[in-house]
Amino acid sequence: MQIHNAMETLRDLERDLKNMREYYESGITKEASWRESQLKRLRSFLLEKEEEILNALLQDLGKHHLEAFRDEVGTLIKSLNFALNNLKQWMSGKKAKLPKIALLTSAEIVAEPLGLVLIISSWNFPFGLSLEPLIGAIAAGNTAVLKPSELSPTCSAVLASGLYNYLDKKAIKVIQGGPAEAEQLLHQRWDKIFFTGSTRVGRIVMSSAVRYLTPVTLELGGKCPAVVDSLSSSFDREVAVKRIIVGKFGTCAGQACISIDYILVEKRFAPVLVELMKVWIKKMFGENPRELKTVARIVNKQHLFRLKNLVADPRVQESVVYGGSIDEDNLFIEPTIMVDPPLDSAIMSEEIFGPLLPVITLEKIEDSIKFINSRPKPLALYVFTKNQSLQRRMISETSSGSVTFNDAIVQYAADTLPFGGVGESGFGNYHGKFSFDTFSHEKTVVNRSFLTDFWFRFPPWNTHKYHL
Numbered sequence: 001m002q003i004h005n006a007m008e009t010l011r012d013l014e015r016d017l018k019n020m021r022e023y024y025e026s027g028i029t030k031e032a033s034w035r036e037s038q039l040k041r042l043r044s045f046l047l048e049k050e051e052e053i054l055n056a057l058l059q060d061l062g063k064h065h066l067e068a069f070r071d072e073v074g075t076l077i078k079s080l081n082f083a084l085n086n087l088k089q090w091m092s093g094k095k096a097k098l099p100k101i102a103l104l105t106s107a108e109i110v111a112e113p114l115g116l117v118l119i120i121s122s123w124n125f126p127f128g129l130s131l132e133p134l135i136g137a138i139a140a141g142n143t144a145v146l147k148p149s150e151l152s153p154t155c156s157a158v159l160a161s162g163l164y165n166y167l168d169k170k171a172i173k174v175i176q177g178g179p180a181e182a183e184q185l186l187h188q189r190w191d192k193i194f195f196t197g198s199t200r201v202g203r204i205v206m207s208s209a210v211r212y213l214t215p216v217t218l219e220l221g222g223k224c225p226a227v228v229d230s231l232s233s234s235f236d237r238e239v240a241v242k243r244i245i246v247g248k249f250g251t252c253a254g255q256a257c258i259s260i261d262y263i264l265v266e267k268r269f270a271p272v273l274v275e276l277m278k279v280w281i282k283k284m285f286g287e288n289p290r291e292l293k294t295v296a297r298i299v300n301k302q303h304l305f306r307l308k309n310l311v312a313d314p315r316v317q318e319s320v321v322y323g324g325s326i327d328e329d330n331l332f333i334e335p336t337i338m339v340d341p342p343l344d345s346a347i348m349s350e351e352i353f354g355p356l357l358p359v360i361t362l363e364k365i366e367d368s369i370k371f372i373n374s375r376p377k378p379l380a381l382y383v384f385t386k387n388q389s390l391q392r393r394m395i396s397e398t399s400s401g402s403v404t405f406n407d408a409i410v411q412y413a414a415d416t417l418p419f420g421g422v423g424e425s426g427f428g429n430y431h432g433k434f435s436f437d438t439f440s441h442e443k444t445v446v447n448r449s450f451l452t453d454f455w456f457r458f459p460p461w462n463t464h465k466y467h468l
């Protein structure tokens with residue numbers, strides 16, 4: 001099987017997918033030994049090609065090696081180790097309890113692979129968002145086609161050659177390309193489509209899935225709020241601000257689906273928060289961040305102009321209190337803070353996905369609940385507070401993919417937690433065992449003895465049986 005640098009002809013694609021189905025039907029990918037060896041080989045790819053991967057991330061996104069290792073290579077090795085340590089247990093069926101009336105009957109739930117699955121990923125974490133679902137697909141015993149993003153081409157090429165060289169070519173295939181290639185793939189029959197990207201394209205994916213009633217997982221985006229309570233101790237304030245700054249500007253320059261999109265804060269505390277944020281932006285990125293190589297770049301000119309347009313609105317311009325400079329040639333936008341840009345401006349209605357941070361002031365911190373509920377359900381909600389009553393209210397009165405108190409982004413790295421959205425931020429989830437489940441069918445298996453039965457379950461029906 002070839003590595004596909006350009007889209008194959010439709011016939012070639014259909015032939016390859018047919019071969020992959022036949023390979024799946026041979027049963028090889030269902031064997032525990034195959035799954036384990038593929039996961040180990042994927043780990044070898046990450047370990048042996050680490051430098052190439054980090055350089056590709058620097059080339060496509062300007063991600064510093066340490067940030068790239070933290071968010072992609074390191075996180076993936078952790079996920080692979082977790083899957084390898086738990087694979088046998090995930091694969092073993094779960095015994096199920098039955099009511100007492102089911103005499104001499106046993107039951108279990110068996111995880112069955114789905115078959116041939118399609119993974120479409122986005123460019124901001126090109127390795128993480130491609131390989132994290134692939135780990136689940138392999139662990140669950142599927143064959144898989146991966147379509148990484150055309151906007152991080154160096155990373156996509158490293159993925160394509162890496163998976164071709166390290167994994168079973170008959171079972172795992174990378175197809176590079178953009179929307180046209182993705183649409184071509186979506187016309188084919190799949191047993192599962194796992195999509196990471198925008199809500200707009202998520203709708204296209206879901207409508208394509210209708211044709212074959214293909215199950216989908218949609219990992220989408222949106223605006224993730226951070227509610228910052230007026231923390232009383234200076235220690236807590238500093239910890240909170242450091243976590244906010246790294247969660248926004250130190251994670252692919254805010255180009256992450258779970259980046260803090262905007263902050264909600266009480267009017268009286270806002271000036272203190274903004275001053276602290278300015279201090280910590282300088283401490284983390286320097287007085288002149290443009291000179292530094294530690295802030296990721298905007299992925300391309302189109303996205304840079306999209307972000308530039310968000311601040312071009314004169315009402316938004318007026319609200320800028322820090323940063324604001326844009327270097328088009330170097331695809332760089334300085335970490336920027338604005339206070340109270342109008343709520344009807346584009347920056348407060350579209351997902352920002354970049355290093356621009358609006359701070360919205362409220363009379364009371366509790367007003368944030370109403371504010372959040374008046375907008376689409378976010379993928380992540382962050383609340384910096386020690387107030388337990390506010391914490392409980394946030395959990396019970398708002399809806400989001402996840403709620404994290406007193407930090408940001410960290411929920412992504414936990415293998416024991418489901419990662420996914422709700423409402424417009426998507427549905428379905430993955431990571432750890434949840435990835436395995438996402439690519440499995442939970443099959444009910446019931447096993448009856450021939451020895452016992454209840455005579456009244458069989459016709460002929462008569463009143464005697466009815467009045468039992």
Ligand code: NAD
Nearest residue numbers: 121122123148149178179182183197198201219220221257
């Ligand atoms: P995108 O939707 O533009 O692209 C995602 C993928 O879909 C790419 O592989 C692309 O080639 C493909 N695609 C584009 N147009 C298509 C079409 N018409 N038909 C079929 N496929 C098509 O998103 P993006 O720019 O890569 O990523 C940014 C968005 O993704 C943001 O909204 C972000 O919040 C979201 N995101 C979500 C997560 C998550 O885990 N929930 C992670 C990263 C990004």
